[in-house]
Amino acid sequence: MSEQFSRRDFLKLAGLGAATTAILTGCGPASRYVKREPYQQMPEYNSVGQSTYYATTCRECAAGCGLVVRTYQGRAIKAEGNANHPLNLGKTCARGQATLHGLYNPDRVQGPSTGDWDSAIQSVADAFKNYKPGEIAFLMGMAPDHLFDLVGDLTAAAGMDAPIRYGALSMFESRATLSKAAENLFGQPGLPWFDVGNAQAVFSFGANFLETWLSPVAYTRGFVGLRQSETKLRGVLVQFEARMSATGAKADHWVPLRPGTEGLVALAIGKLASELRGGATPRIFSGVNPAEAAEQAGVELEALEAMAQIFASNAVLAIPGGAALGQSNGLETAEAVLALNALSDNFGKPGGVYLSALAPNQTEYSGPASTEEMAGLVEKMKSGAIKALFVHGVSPVFELPAALGFKEALANVELFSFATFPDETAKEAKHVLPDHHGLESWGYQRVATGVSQSVLSGSQPVVSPYYNTRATADVLIAAAQLAGGKFAEALPYKDEVEFIQTKLAALLGEGDGSFSAPDAATFMAYFQQYGGWFKNSNALIAPDGSGALNGSIEAGEAEFAGEGEFFFVPFVSPTLAEAGANKPWLQELPDPTTTVMWNSWIEINPATAHELGVEDDDVVKVSSEFGALELPVYRYPAIRPDTVAIAFGQGHTAYGRYAENRGVHAGDLLGARFNEAGDLAFGGVKVRVEKTGRKQPLSRMESIMGVYGVGLGGEEH
Amino acid sequence: MVKKFFEWLKKPMGLIAVGIAFLALFSGFAYWLNTTQQSPDQPIQFPHKTHVAFGIQCLYCHPGASKGPAAGLPSQAKCWACHNQIAKTQSSALLAPLKDAVLAGESLEWVPVAIVPDFVQFNHRPHIAAGRNCEECHGDMSQVNVAENPQVMNMGWCLNCHIEAAGEDQEKLIKLSDCGTCHY
């Protein structure tokens, strides 16, 4: 018997066994249940079984980081940073990584609301023809820039108002305030760029530059430079803010001052430091009494003196940003903090303050609209001055504070939404003409700040569109041609690609570029291959801050709306930002400071919570003059006892299954009060906090036992 | 009645009936098992034999094998490049699916024959680089029409060959029998 049992038979038998096992266990060779479709036509640069990598630009925020996307058999597999891109040097943030969860999101808009694109385009063309030019408005997001340029061309030629750009991030970054402060101080508008990496010490007044502020990936690189450098000692980071942000968590010193007193404290530190250094006290600081300032800010004078000591003995870079500027006195604060840099004499010097380089095809700084300008748009909509509104790249119904009344104003206009995702604005829209996802799109993005060079970042589709979507640029070109006349003349292009090529042609002859090309087509090819075009030299603008210390700044008291007992700090969720809530893996990322996932929470100082009689996970009702929210408590040890904070990013009523009805919308508590630069005073609200008696457990990555000692028995630690 | 039936079962005829029933069940099961081991239906009864006879190399149509994990299927454009020039393509019933698919711009859906489970990370390249020939695993394609597996590709089969290939070389054996070489 055994000699008949040849090896081959044994294998057969073993195979039979394996087949039986496969059936029994359900995990054997599954070949016959699989189908394979070969390419009908192998795309260029592809080869069987090999990944293909495409360079493009990240669209998760407006910073314009370069990506290289790995694709395999027509699917996008992984987004990586583009190592050749000067802005991010191969790095990405969490949102950039999760961009594929947007591309393959199960809840994308799958086609135009009319069903077919012809009638959709017809409806756009009809709007062009039926409304007077002044009755049509374009509201654009912060990205992409090529579409903004295209719409700019269209509106200019057709006599419409220039497109307005807006985004919740730009609101929380207070870009308008920064630019206005630069204009007031240096006589030149622009987005200041802070050379954190080369500074000896950084005093950040509310600037959360490691999270969402302006260009977090680039600023994180700067932070590493601050901390570790071959040529200098480890730099000190001091953060002035009422609620410890993820940036504040990395600071060596965290100074919890009362919201709205940042400008005052900056001046007080300036005065103390200049006194420590000796010599005459500059005029700008003359009107400040440090003891009073400390009193007003709710911090010890000794703390300010200690900071002044650091200031006096280092070349300090002072950064105004974020929450500090979102106050009624935000512009003064920005000016005061910027002026502080003059004490270190670092305007236009390494480790100091610059104005950001303009992008290659940009001649002057143009920032997004301030919230006040948005309020103007809402007014026009309400009054009927605007009858048709085109929205792309932003969801104003979600991103603007409800108090502005944008949603109500929509009743009077015909709304066209180019949303990729079914967001709140698309839900209100009469026409939804879905644009491709960023990874399916052509385009370019001007890098507004974050890098010393002048950078134009390029986008190209890394995969073919998954749904029946169409590039908004193509839709507008087609509609313009359908509408004829001056519309057709404004956009005489075959398609989006031709438009981009035309725009890029201007760069063809420019020297000092990262590459040069003999003709437009080659230039375009290189532009895609490298993921953009940038100048090799330093293009930062050195501002003239000579008069900074001789001005006078009235860092007046910030005004607060409402009778509540708590200051309110809304901050942009570092992982979700304004548009990340629909990506499941971003939801599953723990918040960097609280480690909460998938929900909203209110941060309350443990001592305050004790006074209020609330514990972790107790639901409280937070109400301001403008609205009320209910959400669970997170007892946050690093927040002023007179302040509460809520992250912005959740609380969607639309936007797909992962975002809908999850958490609360911090914007609902905000009013419509602005600072002098027109930016929303989002910090200028006081709120009341009441116990509801309900409980809602928060999902935390951390152990509440291990980290806070809650429920361990004995004393909490 | 039931009792009678059981009584009958104990008689010789009953026993034979039981035997036949058992055999029938068993052969049914064996047949079904056998069907799971047949080469699957393909959209085109693709004659490998004929193509090999024309002198077409394996790597011409499956070039991925020398470069990376997947050997890959040729794109329809590649098929068409030759078949477009062959008169028979227009008339042959066997080739009709190809013609239809190419002209309609649709994809043919092939059923893979040689496949390893999801949790096995197989890479063709090192095998080719180590001097293995295609037919050592996939059989002699000049003999068959539709591809079929000459053996069950299970772990024992893989491991046997790996151990043989390592021979006396301990370092190679460690590498070739490491779980992480295929499973991750």
Added chain:
Amino acid sequence: MSDKQHHAEHSHEEHLREKHLMLDPLPRGKMNEMVMEAMLAKPTWKWWLVFSILAAIVAYGLFYKWGILIMKGQGEAGVMRPDYWGIFLVNTVFWIGISHAGTFISAILRVFKAEFRRPFTRAAELMTTFGLVQAGFSVFMHMGRVWLAYWLFPYPNQRMMWPNLHSPLTWDLLAITTYLLSSTMYLFLPLIPDLAMARDRSTGWRKNFYKILALGFRGTEGEWTHLRHAMNIFAFAIIPVMFSVHTIVSWDFAAATRPGWNSTIFGPYFVIGALHSGMGAAIAVLAVIRGTMKNMSYFIRGEHFDAVGKLMLIISMGWAYFFFNDYMVQWYGGDKWTQQLLHFHEAGPMGWMWFAMLVCNIVVPWAILWNPKWRATPWLVATVGLIINVGMWFERYIIIPVSVTINRMPFTWKLYKPGIEVPMSIGTVALFILLYMIASKLIPLIPVWEVQEGQMAHEFKKFGRETVVTVSELE
């Protein structure tokens, strides 16, 4: 000798007779009849009611819920990081512990010739087998992919893969399998004469059933000799197996690198713990048998509860010794994570369970079992037995899901909340009782031959004026 004196003498003997089964002999036939009657008694509606309730619980709690668990995954249970192990393993250890007493009572007492064991060895041995069934179920419930459980057994395969003999779990599985096989054999051997007895006294399908099981036992001298030899070998051999099984179970924990587990004393501590819960369960089973089955108050008397009660008291003291030894050494070690864990045991959210464990395992048995009168009260001792079992279940719960809450990464600490484990645990308890109910109708629960053997060895002898009980050596 006066009449009065004589009377006193007589009543003393009567008294002893009443108290001790061994001194109260009945003819073999009579006892056989009594046991058969108890077994064959037609189930009352109460019996059927309990039976159907238990069957429903088993069907729903154990099998239906298990199906859900397999379909939907371990997420249905309360396990998570860091409590990767939950109630299923608590139950495994608990049931193995229970199964210990069966063998302990039977084998150790047989080896040491403790006479009081005679009427209840059978019931105890059944407990071993039935307990192990629950333990086996529980350990398979715990597995993430239970359908691949056969991979844990060594068998030749084309993958050239074997189980990992470094893993305590592999030892565990082998030990439990060995124990299950040997204890089943050990249950079966003494059963043979009783099966033969039942065969001779029954008709119909039962006759066939017993005929097959009795293996043609006729009761000849040679058969008895062989049987005695076999039982002796097994009785001696199973004792080390028994000790090893629970020691090996303890190694699942003791061999791990976790604060609170990595304790050298876990082996004996687990063995004594197993005996503690096992004796408690055994006495409860005896009380139920005595209370619910016919003629059982003859076989199972106060003396048995008294004797087992004494054992329980001693074991409780032993358990207390090992518990405090373990605690002391861990505490004295001063490792910060162990300190944290010990503090968590007492003061944490499960502190109530820790104290309840001490009350159930130490306070209650010590407070009640010292008193001979209370000790001889069946319901009281049985209640103490049940309380000890609650305490011992708590002990395992504290060792597993409570202790794994605390590890060396405080960022992950989290408290375990059971989910589907609850109905499934109740299901195992129900199945355990259900198996007993079925067994009581199928096999003689009292080993008549063993009782008779004892009774034959005991007799009253008069030395002068004293009436003395003598025991002769049979074997």
Added chain:
Amino acid sequence: MIRPEEIKMSAEETGKWGMVIDQDICTGCQACVAACAMENNITFVGEVDSGYGRSMHWIRIERFWEGEYPEVKMTPQQPMMCQQCGHANCEPVCPAFATVHSQAEQLNLQVYNRCVGTRYCANNCPYQVRAFNWRDYQRPEPLQNQFNPDVTVRRMGVMEKCTFCIQRIHKAQDTAKSEGREVRDGEFTTACAQACPANAIVFGRVDQPESLVSQLKHRRHGVKHLEELGTLPNVTYIKGG
């Protein structure tokens, strides 16, 4: 299988691949976590399960607090992933050899298809970095399009953990071999290290003294977690500035 006499208590002599994580510059931004999830087909589990300790993260960023307000400070963020121990606690306890030591790569392998789900390895891991597939978590159409074909998609009932992106190691080695050379330091890196905006994670060969990881390890004062347990971890943490 390591015999006691083979255990070398200096980690320099064991290990092949290693990481250095600089906690001073880690900002806790979660980019590594997201990158890891995208590269390794890690499933998300939703709000309830993630809050109940069932999240599948292969990296978690730990942070604690020191002091009381206003002197409160967050301790340096500490990304914890599988430390790829040279003498791992998870390996000997698995009854099925599903988690084994790779002699070739000196990594702790997790062989998903061999795992039966006893969860002993996770229990015994002092770093608590293993994630178990508690359920068959679904990723609705068309999210599966993003799956990395080089990494097995895990289903219910198996353990998983950081692999040091072994698929990338294999790919780099395969490429190097096809070009007839050794893998160069920095030629490839893990998904987390690649994404990290602060470059706080550096990956490479710890057995080559000239590699960047080795240099960093020696130049700055690195510590290894729970080294006292004799696990010989291959991840070095740099705490201070």
